[in-house]
Amino acid sequence: MLEIKDLHASVDNKEILKGINLVVKPGEVHAIMGPNGSGKSTLASVIAGKDEFEVTKGQVILEGHDLADDAPEARAHKGIFLSFQYPIEIPGVTVTNFMKTAINECRKARGQEDMPANEMLKLIKEKAELLKIDRKFLSRSLNEGFSGGEKKRNEIFQMAMLEPKISILDETDSGLDIDALRIVSDGVNKLRTKDNALVVITHYQRLLEYIVPDFVHVLYNGKIVKSGGPELALELEEKGYDWIKQEEAV
C-alpha cells in the first residue's frame, strides 16, 4: 500500500532522512521508534508532503502512485492522514465547520458532490460517539483552548471522519494521561480494518500496549537501523536507545 524507497530529505541543506526503506501493507500496524532528533517527525511530514523539506532522493509511493508532485491536500485526497504532534488552533472555526470544509474539499477533489447536510451530521455524531466526544465540544473553535488530551482526541476524530487509507500518528501519546491514552487508542483500534494501515511514531512502548504493532522499526540518525516484531519495543523500553547507538557506532 505504502512504499518508501531510499528516501532522503533535507531542510536548509541539512540532510535529515538518509535513505529510508519501508513497506506497509493493508491491515498492518508499523511502529517507528527512536531517540529525539532521529528524524521521526520529519519522516511523517515528508510523507504528508510538507514543502519545508526537500526530497533529494528516493520515493514515497501510495498504491503504486509516486507522490513526488502532490501537494499535501492532494495526498490527503488520495488517503494519507497525519495526526499532528502539535495540532494548530483555529479561532472562529468550529470543529464541525472545519470537518465540513475538509470532507467536502476531499469529495470535490474526487469529483463527488458535497455531502448532504443530514448525512454529514449523522456521520459526525457517529464518529464523535466512537471517540466519546461530547456534542458541546464540536461547536468549540478548533483546538482553541483544548487540553492536550482533547487535541489528540480531536485529531483521531478527524481521522475517523476522513477515513484515510494510511494514517500516520505522530507522537499521539505525548501529553496524554492514562485515561485519555486509553480513549484515543480504543478509537484508533476501532477504526482499523483489513484495508487500511497505521504508522505509529512514538518514543515510548506505552502506546504500543494499546495499539499493538505488527512491526517495530528503530529510526536513528535518519535511517532505519533495526526492524523486528512487537518484542523489539519491549527490548527498547528495557534497555533504552544507547545500545542501538553503540551498535551503530561499531
Add this chain to the structure above:
Amino acid sequence: MELKDKLVSAFMALENQVDLDHPVHDIRSAAIKVFENQGFPTKKEEAWKYTSLKALEKIDFSIFPRESAPLEYKEVKQYFLQEMDTYKIVFVDGVFSSYLSETTHQGIDVCLMSAALTKDMYKPVIEAYFNKIASVDENLTALNTAFSKEGAFIHIPKNTQAMKPIEIIHFASGASADMMLQPRNLVVVEENSEVQIMERHQSLSTNAVFTNAVTEIYADKSAMVDFYKVQNDLHTASLVDNTYIDQRDRSIVKVHTFSFGGKLTRNNLNFYQNGERIDSTMKGVTIIGDGQLVDHHTLVHHRQPNCESHQDYKGIYDGNSTGVFNGKIVVDRLAQKTNAFQQNNNLLIADKASINTKPQLEIFADDVKCSHGCTIGQIDQEAMFYLQSRGIGQKEAQALLMYAFANNVLESVRIPELKKRINALIAMKLGVNLGFEL
C-alpha cells in the same frame, strides 16, 4: 481653485442658509478661522505622516450638492439590515431623505441635526453638548464644525433603552458631480441608558466623494453605547471619520470599525474618560487591496482612576494597499489603577502591501497596567500545512486562516444580523466560499 480656498469662500454662501443669530453660528465662525489658518493637514505633520490628502485637494468637489433625484428603496435595500426592525436616519447627498428614514420622538429622539440646531426645544442639549467634545483646533474637525448643519441627532434620556438599533446611512448619489460631504452627528446618552448604532457611508456612482464626518458621543453615568462603523464604500470614495467620545462614571462604550472598501479611509477615534470605572473598547477589522489606504488613529485619554480600555485591531493587506495604525494612550497622574490594553496584528499577503504600526504611550501615573503589542506577519506555514493535510486546498486554507485571524474581533458584535453580514463580507473579501454557513 484649491479645495481650501473653495471651502473658505463657500462658508460665505453657507451664511445665507443658516441662522446667524443662533449661538452655534459663533462656533462655526470660529471654526472656519481655524481651518483658514491651518488648511488641510500635510504629511509634515506627525499624525499625517503616512496619509496624504493632496490628491483629494485637487479634485473640484461640489460643496453644496444640488438636490438629487429620490432613491428608490429597492436600489439601496442591500445597505440596510433586513431581518430586524431599526430606526433609520438616511441622507442622500447630505440631504435628509424622509422617505428612506424612520425617525422617532417617542421617549427618545432619533432625528436630524438640522432640527436640533434650529428648534428651541433642543437648545439646552445643543448648548450643553454640541462641539463640547470635538477638538476645536484640529484642522478637519474644525472644517466640519464650520459647515455643521446636517447629520444625525440622537438623544436617549435617563434610564431608557432604545428598543431598536439605529442605522445612520449617508448615500452619495453622485448624480451631478464629484462631491464633498460633511455630516455632523451628535449622540447624547444619558445616565443608565443604552443604544446601539450603525453607521455607513455609501457612494452609488463612480464620481468621487470626499466625506469629512464628525461624530460626538456623550455617554453619561452607567450608559452603554455600541457604535458600529461599516466602511465598505466604492474605490472612488474617501472618508475622514472624526469621532469623539466623552465617558462618565461606569459607562461602557464599544466602537467597532470594519474597513473593507473606499480609496482613502482615515479614522480618528478619540476616547476621553471623565469619570471612574469606565470601560472603553475599540475594535477593528481591516481587509483591503490594490489602491486602498486605511489609517486608524486612536486615542484613549485616561483622566480618572480605575478605568479600562481595550483595543484590538486586525488588518489584512493585499495588493499595494497601505495600512496605518497609531494607538495613543495617555494616562494622567490622577488615573491610578488604569488597565489599558492595546493590540494590533497585521497580515501582509502581497509583496507590495505595507503597514505602519505605532503604539504611543504617555503614562504619568505609577500604578497602572498598560500592555501593547503589534505584529506584522505572513500566513503561518505550519497552520497552512495542517489545513492542507486535511485535504483543504491552498487558497481555501489561506482564506480560512485569514478568517480565523480576523474573527475574534467579531465576538463582541451584539447585533446577530450585523455579525452574520460582517462574517459574510470577510469571506467575500477573502474571495472564497468557506463551505459552511457563517
